[in-house]
Amino acid sequence: xxxxxxxxxxxxxxxxxxxxxxxxxxxxxxxxxxxxxxxxxxxxxxxxxxxxxxxxxxxxxxxxxxxxxxxxxxxxxxxxxxxxxxxxxxxxxxxxxxxxxxxxxxxxxxxxx
Amino acid sequence: xxxxxxxxxxxxxxxxxxxxxxxxxxxxxxxxxxxxxxxxxxxxxxxxxxxxxxxxxxxxxxxxxxxxxxxxxxxxxxxxxxxxxxxxxxxxxxxxxxxxxxxxxxxxxxxxxxx
Numbered sequence: 001x002x003x004x005x006x007x008x009x010x011x012x013x014x015x016x017x018x019x020x021x022x023x024x025x026x027x028x029x030x031x032x033x034x035x036x037x038x039x040x041x042x043x044x045x046x047x048x049x050x051x052x053x054x055x056x057x058x059x060x061x062x063x064x065x066x067x068x069x070x071x072x073x074x075x076x077x078x079x080x081x082x083x084x085x086x087x088x089x090x091x092x093x094x095x096x097x098x099x100x101x102x103x104x105x106x107x108x109x110x111x112x113x
Numbered sequence: 114x115x116x117x118x119x120x121x122x123x124x125x126x127x128x129x130x131x132x133x134x135x136x137x138x139x140x141x142x143x144x145x146x147x148x149x150x151x152x153x154x155x156x157x158x159x160x161x162x163x164x165x166x167x168x169x170x171x172x173x174x175x176x177x178x179x180x181x182x183x184x185x186x187x188x189x190x191x192x193x194x195x196x197x198x199x200x201x202x203x204x205x206x207x208x209x210x211x212x213x214x215x216x217x218x219x220x221x222x223x224x225x226x227x228x
Binding site: 033035040041042043044045048088090100101103104105106 | 117146148153154155156158161171203205215216217218219220221222
C-alpha cells in the first residue's frame with residue numbers, strides 16, 4: 001500500500017494545549033496534504049505542503065515536512081473543543097496516476113473543554 | 114457555489130438490489146472521484162474520472178460502475194448490493210493538477226447499509 005500512516009491513532013488533550021500528529025509515507029512525493037473530518041461529515045482540506053517546502057503555517061496550524069525521513073507533522077496550537085475531529089494526511093506520489101491522492105487511516109483528536 | 118453535493122444522505126438496501134449514488138459539482142472541475150470509508154481503513158478510491166467520457170478504476174472497483182457524461186455529474190452505481198458494500202461513500206472533485214498542487218473538495222457523504 002502507498003498510504004500514509006498517521007500516528008497516533010487517537011489523541012486526547014485539554015483545551016489550550018497543543019496537538020501534534022504525524023504522518024509517514026513510503027515513496028517520493030509531489031506534495032502532502034492534511035484534511036479534517038468532523039463526525040458524520042465530508043473531509044475538508046486544511047493545508048498543502050510541496051516537496052520542496054519544509055514548513056508551512058495557516059492560522060493555528062503548522063505543518064512540517066522532512067523528505068529525508070518521509071514524514072510530516074501537523075501541529076495545532078492552543079486547541080479548542082471545536083478542533084475535535086479526525087485528521088488525515090494525503091500524499092500525491094511522484095509517478096502516481098494523474099495526481100491521485102492516497103489517504104492514511106487518520107488520527108482521532110478529542111479536545112476536552 | 115454549492116460545491117460537491119451527494120444524494121441520498123442515507124440509504125438501506127437489501128442484498129441483490131441495485132441503486133445509484135448521485136454526485137454533482139458546480140466548480141467546473143475536470144477530476145472527480147468516489148471513495149468509500151470504512152472504520153479503521155481510511156479512504157479507499159473506487160473509481161475516478163479525469164473528464165467527461167473518461168473513467169478509470171481505483172483500488173476497490175469491484176461491484177461498482179461509473180459513467181461521466183457531463184463535467185458536473187459523476188454517479189456511482191451499485192449493480193447488486195452486498196453486505197460488504199455497507200460503508201460511507203464520498204464523492205470528491207478537484208481542479209486540474211498543476212505545479213502548485215491542488216486540493217480536493219468533498220461532498221457530505223452517503224451512508225449506505227446493505228442487509
